[in-house]
Amino acid sequence: MAEDGSGKKTAIIVAVFGLVGTLGAALIANMHKSGESSPGMQQNATGPGAINVGRDATIINNLKSTAQEASEQVRACEQQHGMKLAFEKLQSTEIIGNRDGYDPQDIERIDFRSCTWPKSTHSDEDGYSEIRLRTFKGPGQYEATGATVADRITAPCSQLTVTYGFGSQGAFENEPAFDIHANTIVMSEDHTIWKNDGTLSFYPEAGEFVVLHNSHYGIQSAKCKD
Numbered sequence: 001m002a003e004d005g006s007g008k009k010t011a012i013i014v015a016v017f018g019l020v021g022t023l024g025a026a027l028i029a030n031m032h033k034s035g036e037s038s039p040g041m042q043q044n045a046t047g048p049g050a051i052n053v054g055r056d057a058t059i060i061n062n063l064k065s066t067a068q069e070a071s072e073q074v075r076a077c078e079q080q081h082g083m084k085l086a087f088e089k090l091q092s093t094e095i096i097g098n099r100d101g102y103d104p105q106d107i108e109r110i111d112f113r114s115c116t117w118p119k120s121t122h123s124d125e126d127g128y129s130e131i132r133l134r135t136f137k138g139p140g141q142y143e144a145t146g147a148t149v150a151d152r153i154t155a156p157c158s159q160l161t162v163t164y165g166f167g168s169q170g171a172f173e174n175e176p177a178f179d180i181h182a183n184t185i186v187m188s189e190d191h192t193i194w195k196n197d198g199t200l201s202f203y204p205e206a207g208e209f210v211v212l213h214n215s216h217y218g219i220q221s222a223k224c225k226d
Contacts, residue, residue: 070117077115108135122156139199153209157224188213
């Protein structure tokens with residue numbers, strides 16, 4: 001019995017060691033397979049997914065290049081035309097002599113200047129455009145007519161969006177913007193067309209915009225719409 005018992009114990013021990021060896025081999029094999037899968041995962045990261053990453057990087061670089069080009073073009077335009085900003089409103093006065101039926105008078109001059117890129121259809125080759133305004137005496141005889149001042153505007157386009165401000169007794173506010181067309185005379189207060197009754201002190205030139213208002217109104221901005 002002792003020998004039989006000893007033999008059984010020996011067989012059990014051998015079986016246990018065999019099982020441990022089998023499990024160990026399986027574990028090592030799994031670990032090896034896991035190690036082999038890493039390059040596959042890395043390949044996936046540099047495979048189809050990398051195509052999207054590369055495409056996105058190209059788009060971003062193109063956008064950066066376009067933005068950089070626009071910035072350089074606008075800066076060159078500003079330097080060419082002596083501007084400090086891409087959009088400027090310059091105000092000054094000039095004297096109109098005794099010509100074209102006018103008596104000598106001081107008139108207000110406003111220039112809206114801009115540098116944009118890509119250049120628009122109404123700008124110069126370098127992206128520069130300018131809208132000029134000159135104020136003259138309007139047909140109205142008193143302020144209540146809303147037509148004592150006439151703004152004569154020239155622009156490189158046939159339609160403008162303008163904004164006027166109203167100021168009186170220390171209060172000021174910008175009025176809603178409105179559109180005006182070339183070869184028309186418009187009332188600033190209600191944006192209606194003024195019918196020329198012969199009281200206008202000048203002859204509008206072809207393609208000119210004319211806005212009538214009183215001294216409480218003043219133009220704030222003007223830009224081409226078309």
